[in-house]
Amino acid sequence: MAIYALQRVFLSALIIAVAVTLLNVMLHLVPGDPAVMVLGPRATPELIERTREAMGLDRPFAIQMMTFFGNLLRGDMGTDVFTGRSVTTIVMEALPYTLSLISVSILWAAAIGIPLGAYSSIRRNTWIDRVTGVLSVGTISIPSFVMALYGVLIFAVWLGWLPAIGAGEGLGDQIIHLILPAFAVGVSWVGYIARIVRASMLEVMGESHVRMARAFGLTERRITRAYVLRIAVLPAVTLIGAGVAHLFSAAVFVEVIFARPGIGALIVAAVNERNYPIVLGAVLITTAIIVLATLISDLVIAWLDPRQREGL
Amino acid sequence: MTDAPLLQVRDLSIDFGTPRGRLHALRGINVDVPKGRIMGLVGESGCGKSTLAYALSGLLAGNGQVTGGAILMDGQDVTKMSDRQLRDMRGQRVSMIFQDPMTALNPVITIGRQMLDIQYRDPGTSAEKRARAAAMLDRVGIPDAAAQLGSYPHQFSGGMRQRVCIAMALLTKPDLLIADEPTTALDATLEVQIIELLRELQQEIGCAIVFVSHHLGTVAELCDDVTVMYAGEVVEQGDVRSVFHAPAHPYTQALLECDPARIKEATRHLPTIAGTLPDLVNVPEGCIFAPRCAHAWDRCRAEHPAARRASAHHTAACHLLDTEART
Numbered sequence: 080m081a082i083y084a085l086q087r088v089f090l091s092a093l094i095i096a097v098a099v100t101l102l103n104v105m106l107h108l109v110p111g112d113p114a115v116m117v118l119g120p121r122a123t124p125e126l127i128e129r130t131r132e133a134m135g136l137d138r139p140f141a142i143q144m145m146t147f148f149g150n151l152l153r154g155d156m157g158t159d160v161f162t163g164r165s166v167t168t169i170v171m172e173a174l175p176y177t178l179s180l181i182s183v184s185i186l187w188a189a190a191i192g193i194p195l196g197a198y199s200s201i202r203r204n205t206w207i208d209r210v211t212g213v214l215s216v217g218t219i220s221i222p223s224f225v226m227a228l229y230g231v232l233i234f235a236v237w238l239g240w241l242p243a244i245g246a247g248e249g250l251g252d253q254i255i256h257l258i259l260p261a262f263a264v265g266v267s268w269v270g271y272i273a274r275i276v277r278a279s280m281l282e283v284m285g286e287s288h289v290r291m292a293r294a295f296g297l298t299e300r301r302i303t304r305a306y307v308l309r310i311a312v313l314p315a316v317t318l319i320g321a322g323v324a325h326l327f328s329a330a331v332f333v334e335v336i337f338a339r340p341g342i343g344a345l346i347v348a349a350v351n352e353r354n355y356p357i358v359l360g361a362v363l364i365t366t367a368i369i370v371l372a373t374l375i376s377d378l379v380i381a382w383l384d385p386r387q388r389e390g391l
Numbered sequence: 392m393t394d395a396p397l398l399q400v401r402d403l404s405i406d407f408g409t410p411r412g413r414l415h416a417l418r419g420i421n422v423d424v425p426k427g428r429i430m431g432l433v434g435e436s437g438c439g440k441s442t443l444a445y446a447l448s449g450l451l452a453g454n455g456q457v458t459g460g461a462i463l464m465d466g467q468d469v470t471k472m473s474d475r476q477l478r479d480m481r482g483q484r485v486s487m488i489f490q491d492p493m494t495a496l497n498p499v500i501t502i503g504r505q506m507l508d509i510q511y512r513d514p515g516t517s518a519e520k521r522a523r524a525a526a527m528l529d530r531v532g533i534p535d536a537a538a539q540l541g542s543y544p545h546q547f548s549g550g551m552r553q554r555v556c557i558a559m560a561l562l563t564k565p566d567l568l569i570a571d572e573p574t575t576a577l578d579a580t581l582e583v584q585i586i587e588l589l590r591e592l593q594q595e596i597g598c599a600i601v602f603v604s605h606h607l608g609t610v611a612e613l614c615d616d617v618t619v620m621y622a623g624e625v626v627e628q629g630d631v632r633s634v635f636h637a638p639a640h641p642y643t644q645a646l647l648e649c650d651p652a653r654i655k656e657a658t659r660h661l662p663t664i665a666g667t668l669p670d671l672v673n674v675p676e677g678c679i680f681a682p683r684c685a686h687a688w689d690r691c692r693a694e695h696p697a698a699r700r701a702s703a704h705h706t707a708a709c710h711l712l713d714t715e716a717r718t
Contacts, residue, residue, distance in 0.1 A: 295509040296482035
C-alpha cells in the first residue's frame with residue numbers, strides 16, 4: 080500500500096512536470112513577445128530589453144524551466160505580468176468557482192444518471208428504457224456550450240427565472256447562479272453515466288453469481304442494489320475520474336458564456352494577453368486536480384471492489 | 392415409507408424461443424426423487440440435464456417456457472408458482488450448487504455477508520446467523536472458519552470456493568439440493584474430496600440430491616438412482632447398479648462404452664458415439680436415438696418408444712424391450 084501510494088505520487092508529479100514543460104514549449108512557439116504585450120506598441124527597444132530581463136525571457140529556455148520548477152517547490156508560481164500580484168493568489172481565488180461548478184455538475188449528473196441507467200436496465204426494452212436511451216444519446220451529442228446558450232436564452236432571457244451572468248454574492252445567491260452553468264456542464268454526463276451503467280448492469284445481471292443469489296431466494300431488489308449495482312458502477316467511476324479533464328474544458332466555455340469567474344475564464348483571458356505566468360499557474364493547478372481526480376477514482380474503485388485492492 | 396416422492400416431474404416439456412424457431416429442449420420428462428435419495432442426471436452436453444435442473448427451482452432462462460407437464464415439490468407445482476412462492480421455496484426447501492465456483496460467488500461482497508444474506512428469512516440475531524455460517528464453513532473443511540467470514544471469494548482457491556458454495560447451499564438444511572456439475576470445473580483430487588463431502592453432508596442432513604454430471608464414475612459412486620437423458624428425453628432410469636451393470640438402452644450402453652475409465656486396452660483413440668445430436672427445432676419422428684443406434688429397425692423410425700421395465704429396478708425407453716412384439 081505504501082509503495083503503491085509512493086508510486087502514484089511520483090507518477091503524478093512526473094505527469095504534472097511533463098504537462099507544464101509541454102505547455103511552456105507551446106507558449107514559446109505562439110507568436111507575440113510577452114514583454115511587448117505588457118509594454119504596449121510604443122515601448123522603446125531598451126525598455127523591452129529590460130522587461131525581458133526582468134521576466135527572465137532573455138535566458139535559455141532550459142534555465143527558465145529550471146527556475147520555474149525551483150520556485151514552484153517553494154509554492155511560488157511567479158507574478159502576474161500586469162498587476163504584479165502573486166499567481167498563486169490569483170489562481171486560488173478562481174479555483175473555488177470552477178471546483179464548485181465541476182463538482183456540482185458531476186454530482187447531480189451521477190445522482191440522476193446512475194439510478195436512471197439501473198432502472199432502464201431492469202426495465203429493458205420497455206418504453207421507459209427506449210425514451211431514456213434516446214434522451215441519453217441526444218444529450219451526449221449536444222455540446223455543453225450549446226446547452227449553456229439555450230439555457231440562458233430560455234431560463235434567463237425568456238422566462239427570467241434564473242440569472243444569466245455572474246457568480247453571485249453570498250451562499251444562496253451563489254447556488255442560484257450555479258444552477259444554469261451546472262445544468263449545462265452536467266446534462267451530457269447524465270446520458271453518459273446512464274448508458275454506461277445500463278450496459279454494465281445488463282452484463283453483471285448475466286453473471287452466474289446473480290443466478291446463484293436468485294437460487295437462494297434473495298429478492299430482486301436486494302440483488303440489484305447490493306449485488307449488482309456495486310459492480311456495475313465501477314466503469315462509471317472510471318469514466319468520471321477520467322472525465323474530469325473534459326469537465327474542465329467544458330467549464331472553460333461555460334464560464335466564458337456565463338461571465339463567471341473561474342479557472343476557465345482565467346486561462347482564456349490570460350492566453351489572450353500572453354500572460355504566461357498565469358497560464359502556466361492555472362494549467363499546473365488544473366493538471367494537478369485532474370491527476371488527483373484519477374487517483375481518487377482509483378481509490379473509490381478499490382473501496383468498492385476488493386479484487387482491485389490486491390495490487391495496492 | 393409410503394409417502395409420495397419429494398420431487399415428482401410429470402411429463403415435463405420445455406421449449407426455448409430461438410431465432411430459428413421453437414427448440415423443444417425437454418419432451419415428456421418423468422423423474423421421481425424420493426426423500427433422502429441421490430438421483431444422478433447424466434447425458435452428453437446439450438441433452439437437457441442442466442435445463443431440467445434449473446427448471447426444478449424455477450430458474451429457467453428468460454426465453455425458456457414450460458409447455459406441458461408439472462414439477463411437483465411436496466405436491467406443489469413449481470411451474471405454476473408465483474414469484475413470491477418460488478422465492479420462498481428457493482434457499483429454504485430447494486438450494487443449488489453451480490458448476491463454476493470461480494464465478495458463483497459475488498466478487499465484491501464478503502463470504503460472511505453472503506452467508507448472512509441467504510438467512511434473511513431465518514429467526515435469530517445476526518450474531519447467531521454468523522455463528523451458524525462459521526459452523527457450516529468449519530463443517531465443509533474451511534480452516535479458521537470464523538475469521539474467513541470476512542474474506543472475499545477471490546481470496547479462496549476453486550476447491551475452497553466450491554466448499555463455500557456447498558456450505559451456503561446446506562446452511563438452511565433444504566429438502567432438495569440441486570447440484571449442477573459441481574465438480575466439472577475442479578481437478579480430479581478435489582473432485583473426490585467434494586463428492587466425499589457431499590455424501591457425508593447428505594447423510595447428516597438427510598436431504599435429497601439431484602446430481603447433474605457427465606462423469607459416469609462419479610455418479611456410480613455417489614448416487615442411489617440415475618436418469619440417463621438423451622436429446623431432451625429420458626432414455627433409461629432406475630437404480631444405479633441395475634442401470635450401469637445391465638444397461639438396456641443402446642444409448643446407455645454406448646455411453647458406458649465411451650467412459651474412459653472402462654477402457655482396458657491401450658489405445659490412441661477414445662471411443663465415441665457415431666453421429667451428432669438431432670435437431671431439436673424439428674424433432675424427428677420415432678425414437679430420438681434411432682439415427683445413431685446400431686440396433687434400429689423400421690419401428691424405431693416410425694414409433695416413439697414408451698418407457699418399459701428393463702429389470703426389477705429400472706426402466707428404459709426402447710423398442711428392443713418389447714419382447715412380445717418381437718416374438
